Amino acid sequence: MPEPTPAARNRHAELREALRRHNHNYYVLDAPEISDAEYDELFRELLALETRYPQLAETDSPSRQVGAPPSEKFAPVLHALPMLSLRNVKSEEEFMEFDASLRKTFLAQGSDIDYLCEMKLDGVAVELTYEQGELVLASTRGDGQTGEDITENLRTLASVPRRLNPPFPALLDVRGEVYIELADFQHLNREQEEAGERSFANPRNAAAGSLRQLNSAITARRPLRIFCYGFGRWEGPLPATQGEALAELRRLGLRVNLEGTSRARGAQEVVARFRQLLAGREELPFEIDGMVVKVDELELQRELGELSRSPRWAVAYKFPPRQAETVLEKVVLQVGRTGAITPVAQLRPVNVSGVNVSRASLHNWDEIARLDIRVGDHVLVERAGDVIPDVVKVLTEKRTGAEIPIPLPESCPECDGPVTRKPGEVVPRCVNPHCPAQALERLKHFVSRDAMDIDGLGEKQLLQLIDLGKLQTVADLYRLTRDDLFRMERMGEVLADKLLQAIAASKTRPLSRLLFGLGIRHVGSHTARLLAKRFSGLDTLAAAEPGQLTEIHEIGDKVAESLRDYFANPANLLLLRELEELGLRPTDEAVVQSDGPLRGKTLVITGNLASLSRKEAEALVERLGGRASGSVSKKTDFVIAGPGAGGKLEKARQLGLRIIDEEEFLRMTETGE
Template sequence: MTSASFKLIRQQHQKLSQQLHHHSYRYHTLDQPEITDSEYDQLLKKLLDIEAQHPELITPDSPSQRVGSTPLSGFSPAKHVTPMLSLENAFNGSDLRDFDTRVKRFLSRTEDLQYLCEPKLDGVAVALTYQQGKLIRGATRGNGLTGEDITQNVRTIGAIPLQLQNDYPEQLEVRGEIYMELEAFRKLNLQRREEGEATFANPRNLTAGSLRQLDPKLTASRTLTISCYGIGAISGEMPATHQQLLEALSHWGFKVNLSIIQTADNIEAVIDRYAELQAIRETLPYEIDGMVIKVNSIALQQELGEKSRTPRWAIAAKFPARQEQTVLESVRLQVGRTGAVTPVANLRPVNVSGVTVSSASLHNWDEISRLDVRIGDTIVVERAGDVIPDIVRVVLEKRSGNETLISEPSHCPSCGSKLIRELDEVVPRCQNLDCPARLKESLKHFCSREAMDIEGLGDRQIDQLLRLKLVNSIADLYRLRREDLFQFERMGDKLADKLLKAIAASKQRPLENFIFALGIRHVGKHLAKLIVHHFDSLEKLAATTTEELLALHEIGPQVSASIVHFFNAETNQKLLQDLQELGVNPHKEERISGDRFQGKTFVFTGSLERFSRKEGTALVEAQGGRVSGSVSKKTDYVVAGAEAGSKLTKAEQLGIQILSEDDFLQLIEQDIEK
C-alpha cells in the first residue's frame, strides 16, 4: 500500500470516528437521533472494516472500543454487575459464514455448532435486578457499564414481574428489550393527531422517551411491553444452553419470545432462518430490524468470552435498508476544522421507513463523478451507510436534460480563499487558518471534553463568540472578560462566572489533552498519549524531528510529517506563544511507570471494593501489561473481588494465578519499591 493510500484510509477512519461519537451521544444520551439505527450500523461497519485491515489505527477513544455513551444527570446512575455489551453486525450470508469460521477457529474445532436464532426487536435494552424474587432495580444500558436508574418507570409496565414465581434464584439480573407493539403505537399516534399533538416517528423513539419520563404516571399511560433475552448475573448454576436459559426465564414469570425463537444445527440453517424471518417481518405485531444469532451452549459462550465491546459468541444479522426515490434539489458545502470542503445534497423531503429524509452525503467530487449525479436528478436514497443517508444511484430514465452539473468549488464558501486539492486527496481544502468556518470547528474541538474540557462553551456559545467577533483565534478564549460575556443572550452573573472559571481551569489540563486539543492532523487521543509518554514537555515536542518521531512505535511518515509541519508553521508558533503568555500551562501527569508486567495479561472479576476496574487497569497498563475482559489460557492473573462468578471458576480450572484485591495492591507496591 502506498503512503498516499494509507493517508486516505487514516482520514476516513478519523472522520468515521468523529461521526460515530456524535451520533452515539445523540442516540444514547439525548434520545434525539439524527440518523437511523441502520445508518449508524453501516457507519460502524465501515469503521470496523478499516480497523480489521489496519489495527494500528485502533485507539482507546475509537467508537469500536467503546459501547455507547454516558447517562444524563436527570436519573441516578446505575452500575451494571456485568457490562451490557453491544453486538457485531452481519448483513448477509457471507458475513454469517465468516462469523461461524471465527467462532470455530477460536474454539479449535471443525464440527458444526448449534446456534439460537432470535428476532432482533427494535426497542430499548434494560437490565432488571431481582433479590429474593422481588424487583429492586431497572436500569437502561447507558454506556454499557453504567446506565440510568428507571426503576419507578419499569414498575409501571405490566409485562415486567414485580415478584418472580417458581423456584427462582435468590440473586438475578435479567436483560431484555422494552418496546411498543405496532397496534398500540398506531392508536397512540391517532389519539395525538385528534388532540392536535405532534406524533411520534417510530415505536423505538416513543419507547425511549416514555422510559425516561420523570413522571412514572406518563410512562404508565404508554402501552409498553418487554421481551427478555439473557442474564447478566445469577446466584446458582447457569443452564446448559441459551435456549434452556430462556425457558427458565419464562418459568420464573418473564415474557420471552419463545414462539418465534429457533435453534439451528449449523450456519447454513441459520442463514435459512434469517431469510424466513425477513420474509415474515411485515406480518409481525412489532418492529424488528434483524436476527440475533448466539452460540447455544453456555459453556462455549464462556470459553469464547468477549472482546472490548462485543461478545465473540453472538452477532446481529441486520435486514437490508429500505430505499425511496426523491429529487436532489441543491448542494451545500461544509468546511471542517482542517479546511476540508465536502458536498452535502439537499433533497426534496421523503419518508423512508418512518423517517423524513431531507439530505444525503455526497462524500466528495470523485463520488459525484462516479454516480454522475446532478442537481435536479431523481435519485434513489437509502437509509443505511453514513452520517446522513446515502445516494445509491441516479434514476437516469427520469433525467429531463435540465439538470445541472455539480462543479468542484475553486474558493472557500466561508472566507472566499482559494481552495487547493492535493494529488493524493479526494477533497479540496481551505488553506486560510483564519477562515471563520475552520475557526468555529477548531474552537469546538479545543473546548470539547476530551480536549481542554471547557464546560459551557458549546456550539451555541461559540457561534455567539464568532458573531460578536469576540474571538479571532483559540488564544482569544483566554482574553475574554466578564463584560464580554454579558453580550451573550441570556447570560447572567452566575453563568458568566462559571464560564470564566471553566476557561481558567483549562489552563492546567494534562499535556496529552492539550496536544489533542491543538487539532494536529492525524493525532488523536491515543497518539497524543503516546507522544507525551516519550516527550517530557511541549517544548521538546515542538523541537522534535521527523526521524525522532519515526522511531516511536505506531508513528509513521504521515503522522511525523504532520506533527513537524504543525510546529514549524509560524501561525502555530505564534498561537503557542500567545497561549503560554496567557497562562496556559499544560503539564505531564506523573504516573508510576515501568515494564514489569510487559507481556502479562490481567482479568478483573467480581465486585471490587479497594479500587475500581478503571483504576486497576491504569495500574496494570502503567507497568506495560494489558487487561482483558475474558479468561483464557493466555491469562496470567485473575484479580477476584466479592461475588466473582464464572471467570473465577474458569481461572481455577485452567490453573491461573488468582489474586485478591490486597494481593494485587501488594504486587503493585512491590513494583513501586523496586
C-alpha cells in the same frame, strides 16, 4: 428438467458476472457499488433461475461460492473447516418456511426446535486459531475455503486475547466479527476528511479496510472491536448447545455478545425476538442488519449438515432496508477546521424507517463522480444508525435533462478565498488562514470533550462570542471575563462563573489533550497520546527531528511532516506563546500503573458523577491498572452508580454484583479495597 430458454441463459450469465464483480468490490476492494439490499435481490434472482433450471448452477456459480478469492497481498490460509455464508430470509413467511422444512425433514411432526437468536453485526468475518491457549493465526474468511493471513493486524486489537484462560482446548478455531461502533466511525471519517483522505462509506467498509492493511500500525490506530460468535475445530469436551459454547468462549476470555443473544422455543418465539430486536436497533452503539437464528443443539446441527455454501441449521433473518427515494435539491459546501471542503446533499424531506431525512453525505468529489450524481436527481438514501444518511444510488432512468452537475469549488464558499486540491488528496481546501468558517471549527474542536473539554461552550455560544468580537483564536478563550460573558444571551452570574471555572480547569489538561485540541493535521487523539508519552512538553516536541518522531511505533512520515510544518509556521508559534503567557500548563501524560490499586479489576460506570466526567473516571480506572467496561456482566467486579443510573444498575443487582458510589470509588483508587 426443463431446458433453459435463451432469455434465461442470458439473464443468468448477466447475474453471474454482476455478482462476481460485486463480490470482488465488496470483499477484496472494500468499495461496494450497490447496497446490501440490491445485492440480495440480484442473488435471489440468480437462485430462482437455478432452482427452475438446475443445469445453470455450475460449480463456479456465485450461488456455490462464499465471499471472494483472497488477495495476493496476503499469505493464504486454508481453513481447516470451511467458513460458510448464511442463507437470508426476509420475511416472517420465509422464516416459517425454513422452520417447517427442518421439522418436516429432520424432526417428528409437531415438535418445536430450540433456537438461539443472535445479533447479526454488519462487520468482517475472521477466524482466530489458538493452540495450547496461544493465538497463533488469524485470517479473513476469503472465499470460505482460503482466507488471508492478518495475524499481525488482529494482534493489535485489545479485545483479541493473546492467551486464553485455562483450562482451554488443545486446539480451537474461533469465528468472530470485527466491527466499528457508530460513534467511532463518525470520528474516524472526520479525521479522514480533515486529513484529505478518502472517507469510508459505512462502518463495515471501514473495518474491512482497516483489517487488510499491510502496515499493522494503521490497523492499531483504527477503533476496531470484535464479537466472537462460533467455532470451527474444538479439540476437547464440546458443549451441548450453541448457547453453552458462547458462554464457554467468554469464560476463555473472548469477547462474546451474550447480552444480545436469546433462546427461543419454536418459530413463533423467534419472530417475537426479531420484532423486539428490530424495534430496538436504533439504540445500539453498532450497526446490525438482522438476526442470526441457529439451531441451538450442536448435535442436531451436525445431523442437519450443510449445503454447498451455507449450513442447513442457520439463517440470517434480515431487517428491511432503511432506504427511501427522494430528490437532491441542493449541495451545501462545509468548511472544516483545516480548510477541508466537503459536500453535503440537501434533500427533499423523506421518511426513512420512521426518521425524517433532509440531508445526506456525499463525502467528496471522487464519490460524486462515481455516483454520477447531479442536483435535481432522484436518488436512493440509506440510513445507518446515527450516521448521517448516504446517497447509495442515482435513479438515472428518471432524469429529465434539467439536472445540474456538481463542480469542484473554485473558491471557498465561506470567505471566497483560494482553493487548492493537492495531488493524492480527495478533498479541496481553503488556504485562507483567516477564513471565519475554519476559525469556528478550530474553536469547536479545541473545546470539545476529547480535547480541552470546556463544558458549556457549544457552537451557539462560540458564535455569539465571535459576533461580539471576543473570539478569533483559541487563545482568546483565556482572555474572556465575566463582563464579556454577560453580553451573551441568557447568561447569568451562576452560569458565567461556571463557564469561567471550566475554562480555568482546562489550563492543566494533559499534554495529549492540548496536542489533539490544536488540530494539527494527522494528529488524532491516539497519536497525540503517543507523542505526549514520549515528549515532556511542546518545546521538546517542536524541537524534535523527524527521525525522533518516526522511531515512535505507529508514527510515520506523514505525521512527522505535518508536525514539522505546524511548528515551522510563525502564526502557530505565536499562538503557543500566547497560550503559555495566558497560563496554560499542560500536565505530564499519566502512566498506567501495572501494579496500581485497581489492577485486574473490571469496573462499569453508570449514571452521573459529581467530581469527574465519565471519560475522566474511565481514564483513572485504566491508569490505575483496571479495566473500564461499557457493559455489565458476571465478570464485572464493581459497578459505580451515580444519580440517574438506569438499566446497568438494575442488571448489576440481578447478577448480585458489588455496587459502590462515587465516594467509595475514589477511596478505592487510593487503596484498591
